[in-house]
Amino acid sequence: MKDEHVPQHDISTYANNKKAMYAVDRNGDYTRIASSGWNVEETVTKQALEELIRLTDHAHKEVLAGRKSPLFFHMYDRRMDLHTLAQSTGLYKWRIKRHFIPTVFTGLSRKLLQRYAEALGISVNRLTALPRHEGQQ
């Protein structure tokens, strides 16, 4: 990549940050250049973010309809999935899945709720409620 081809597309997913790129100058020597982003990268980052929003929105509907516990929403809201949540809490996946059942979730001990809250980086109060949801950023 030549230095003049280093993309400067001011992409939204950099949020005004710049990343260092390696490119060659007109003498063919490598230099580091701060890039405001490439629209190709923006496309794929946005795609991943949109997928997270889709999952979170879907989870919100499921909880609202009483089919899933708030834990199911908060997991996606914190950009996790069953796999990540299992690893960050140290709980088995089948156990977490049970806790997605609203009636099972309401019976959970304070200690277990605390464990989830900590892994998700939210308070127990927040965890046990379903927040109003206007779609995630």
Add this chain to the structure above:
Amino acid sequence: MQEFQHDHFAHCESGVMSLLLRHHGLEISEAMVFGLSGALMFAYIPFIKMGGMPLIGYRSMPKAIIKGLQKRIGVRMKLQTFSTPEKGSKKLDMLLEKGQVVGAQTSVFWLPYFPDEMRFHFNGHNLIVYAREKDEYLISDPVFENPVRCKTDDLEKARFVKGVMAPKGLLYYPEHVPDSIDYFRVIPEAIRKNAKTMLKTPVPIAGIRGIRALAKSIAALPRKDDRYARLFLGHIVRMQEEIGTGGAGFRFIYASFLQESAGILDDPVLDTASRKMTDVGDEWRQFAMLIAKAIRSKRGKKIDFEQISGKLQDVAASEADIYRLLLQ
């Protein structure tokens, strides 16, 4: 307060090592750190999933740069993990008080100075803590243009997340830094080893064979659900371009390393290899452009998977040529 010279680099781990060693008096570029530690890689591991997607790596595993460099140039690093967050934070504060500048492994998601758009659950992010002011750490994060600040509680959380590649509070700093590097010995060693790994790996999921395996998986995507196929393609490019690769999945950084090495050793073959590696990097970027175009196309519109897969097969062939040249 501790003085620290921040710099903006492409990749967190090689950037941190370059900054730490410079701080201790050994001038070494990020590209040289990257190249000497043999960090260039390709791995496609369908059975290890991250966020529902298979693991695709364009470089060696986290910590491989710290450890690879240590072995190669005789720097001795002190690495320490902790059983509890309290112990980990106490040790960090103690080191800072003594004037030590400390590398740390963290999770990107829990670092508030990262903008929301970049916060994903990735636990292998490296940064340098160089001072503490009240309840804030002063941080030199090489993938950011300027030094940043982070609340002590937030950094503790980011250092002690559990899960894949859990940092366990990892802290590191050099205990012994050599006065100079015997480039005439270590550069050829590192280049040969890296080229061999890329060409002759015994497993079909790493090196050039890994790139070809990924190309085959792309060709098989028409059999999958359309949403999955698009997410899979996007995932490949994210791993290649997002956060700290220097462009084209580290191929440009490596080309820079080859060029620097050509100058030091006065070796025209390395110059040729560097130019070829730049060309390969450009090919990787063309591959990424094909994918971006496919993703932007309307849902239901047929994606030309054969074309994308074919492009990746071409990349594999061009890259293999360079490693053969380097092994001559």
